[in-house]
Amino acid sequence: MSTPDQGLALHHLTVRFGGLLALDDVSLRVTPGRVVGIIGPNGAGKTTLFNVVCGFVGAQAGSMTLDGRPFRARPHHLVRHGIARTLQGVGQFNGLSVLENVLAGVRSGRKPEQQAAAALERCGIAEHARQMPATLPYAVRKRVELARALVSKPRILMLDEPAGGLDTDEIRWLETLIREADTTVMLVEHHMDLVMSVCDEILVLDFGKPIAFGPPDTIRNDPKVTDAYLGAAA
Template identity: 60%
Template structure:
């Protein structure tokens, strides 16, 4: 399967095989140059509402640069972006208020705060008072803080780590910290969640459990679309409704996991062998 042309009637986004049915995020013709280096060239993709879209490719393909464009850390030299149908010019400090949250390749939890406090900290932009005020002894709404605490505990329960609410991150296994970081992202009630290598450092069993969590994200009460960058192909193939493949900054293929698995261009550029389901 080769990427369809920009005029293809089967896609609402140029250069991808992903049908745009109410896209949460849409990128068209994104280009990024670092001096004389072309990091991204004419990259177009859509993350439809209620979907999990994976971005894969070999090292240096432009995956992290693409994420940084979406987050506003890198300004594209060409192309446009829309989010929920409106033109989108991202700025890092405004992402959460726009409904976009990104997790880090590591965990990025705060030392000195308990697991529960770490999760509550993720909702500061939605809280009228509560957590931040309580940290500094400022006047606050006890009702709002109780609501936030309850929501954080419920999310820890969803992640299967509610029993660690009072623990400190540095005392916990890495896989548990990853779940806490995911809960902290979700407490912000994102409409688009950007997962940056969420399987990094996890065992095969942990990756299977993570897959079950990610697959369920679009179906949650506070549902969100998901865009993820990942090297672990087992996770990508299990959780993604669509996959975009980058190589040397360009989209070389896109489609369903089955289509990507069978694409010889992908095998040559990145996978190197048939991917098992």
């Protein structure tokens, strides 16, 4: 059982880029074992939120805690904290093979090659181990990104638009992977069917502001959420 303090918590985070308020007083508790969705129109601040958690972007105000203790992320310490992230799009080292990319994500322990091989197997791309990512189809490269994140056996897996550019079959595969991930997941995604089917709870951002938080059924029927998306499409 988890106590209320366990897991990652964001407290009143505010991020400005010049005059632009990218995150506006955002608080979120990421309970261990849950799949937490973060949705909102383009530019709502979803990737920025991930960047703050990962230490790529500093917040002007607010704080974070991990298991109740102050948490100040640094990108190179993330794996040590048990946090792994995939990038929006594909973000491999192009000079490295698929296997080497996944090896780069290994946390510690013995037999890194075996850990990497197991992650490739789990992601269904073992046959591509020796190939260079740039030569592979987009969907395979997205799986390499997942394998690199999963190989560290993270306690928090952060996925930034993992379904972007994928077809229905690939998204179905991804859905199963997330369901069976057996870890905490933070999911930024525009693909609503995926979000609604895998998330336990969803935070909705609009122009950096949290406008709704709750389980999929609540979010689906919240007029504020529909308005935000309609406003963005107009």
